[in-house]
Amino acid sequence: MKTYKQLFSELSKLKRPALISFFVIGDPDFDTSVQIVKTAIDAGADILELGIPFSDPIADGPTIQKADIRARNSGMSVQKAMEFTRTVRDYKDIPIGLLMYYNLIYQYGTQKFFSDFHEAGVNSILVADLSIDDADEITSPATGAGLDTVFMVTPNTDTKRMKLIASRTTGFIYTVSLLGVTGSREKLSDTVEALVGKLKKLTSVPVCVGFGISKPEHAAAVASAGADGVIIGSKIVGFIENNLGNKEKMLADISTFLGEVKNAISPR
Amino acid sequence: MKYKGRFGDYGGFYVPEVLMPVLEELEEGFYRFYEDKQFVAELAQLSKDYAGRPSPLYHAKRFSEYVGFKVYLKREDLLHGGAHKVNNTLGQGLLAKYMGKTKLIAETGAGQHGLATAMIGALFGMETKIFMGVVDIERQSVNVHKMKLCGAEVIPIEGGTGTLKDAINDALRYWTAHVTDTFYLFGSACGPHPYPTIVKHFQTCIGTETRRQCLAEIGKLPDMVVACVGGGSNAIGIFSGFMDDKDVKLLGVEAGGRSLNSGRHAATLVVGRVGILHGAKSYLLQDKEGQVHETESVSAGLDYPAVGPEHCLLKDTGRAEYVAAEDDEVLDAFELLSKTEGILPALESAHALAYLMSQKGKFDPDTIAVVNLSGRGDKDVSIVERRRPLMSS
């Protein structure tokens, strides 16, 4: 199973950041979702960030909220999510991170959740509603299960917290580009480049950037600021929402867009 | 964060990183000012002249006669705005002012907290946004209009069931994007630390006054103190005055909705399982995997699947007991208090009265029960009218 460490070291030789694409597992239904994720892999995604849908996603804007609803309406469950990650991992050996809310993990049993999903091909589990202050609740179950840790840094995280977060992160730092929830944005946040620069000086842990990255130019700017990965979420989830009646176009739009982003972050 | 914000294992601050700095700032601000002389004096003055504290303790003799024991009402319904909510919004609003914040946001279910926040926004000249589910906007429209008259913007929330939980989700999302200048004036003793502690602090006046009034006016402590429980603020407020009086029974009444068996209710402590929602660990109405259930109650203010962490601990230790009252019983209680005392209770508060009605004749006539009449029922008249049309006479 390919680790983040192996992947980031391969990419550093290629001198380009990782292309990370986010989807909600089971959006709009299990089979289409598998096809979508395979399409993203074929289009060049280096890492998959996958969400298990939750009833109350407080860190997500309307696009991903709607994706959660579509997935839940089509019967997505924790058990099926496990089957999903296994299927995807069998298709191609690329790292998979989960991004989800704590209650689903807590109800399953944290230790067992982490072990079972590690076995199903997952490399890390980022808990959206758990900050570094409560890292103890998940780090030892995570490392015990063989998972890497991923934590968020936001534009209002102070230097002391950044150092703490970096010291407890083994996978990558999920850098939130702006103050706000997930969602496409017209413009790239004007503070993100400085934020990436600061983090890169502070730590050798890979720094990936997400939230609001909606255009190839955004990705290129983040890449030239030194990011080790670019995370695209709502923009591509939007292609699902906009093409629910036309699967071919849905897949083509996702593939084209990811191709453009990959191109934009690759060295000329 | 300086403190863990735990009540036993309950509570905490399960929020995204982006909200941590602002919760820390809030915690620091609260502990800096809550005992500050000037802050305390200013709050006391406003509580008296603006809100109308102290609120009376009233012996409801005809209601007592019906149930067969002595019932006293703590008249929070007489406060400005018509509910206990103003205690909290004055406290937090003043805190916002002392912390230099200029904008307020709040969630609301029944509209009482939204109204109480809108009032304080007007009082302090702060721009105010109220997040409210579309279902609640429809069923508590009088309060919506009042909020607008006070100058607040009411933001309708379509998501989920269009009730309190969804309003909190969107208020948190909005706050995430506006942490720098906006103060989130949270409405109940739940949510992430430090809110349960802050809200309790500003609601303890109910308990302190009630205990003093019992001793002065009845000459002894009551046998039981009864309050409705949504998020838990009016209940923790009145319970706090009697926590160390081990002989005083503390009883919380949750929303039994259609019925507990139907699954359509909001009786979190009675039938919930421990989980994590809106930044805190608490009892929670949820399915096996942890997806949060949709709730149902005739009262918008209790229509919520989680509950304040301190109540969870009080339940586990047995210091307080929690029961549920179903919608039909609640409507009976609404009618009974109106008929026997000429007091229209809020449907939320009517849950506490419904419990007493269910105990009719079961206690010794000398038994003294104090009910926190957390709000008045004007806002609910149209709901009651629809559910219980009066015969034309």
Ligand SMILES: Cc1ncc(COP(=O)(O)O)c(C=O)c1O
């Ligand atoms: C009159 C009244 N009582 C009680 C409540 C429930 O809240 P809590 O449990 O925080 O007291 C509300 C909430 O809107 C209310 O308006």
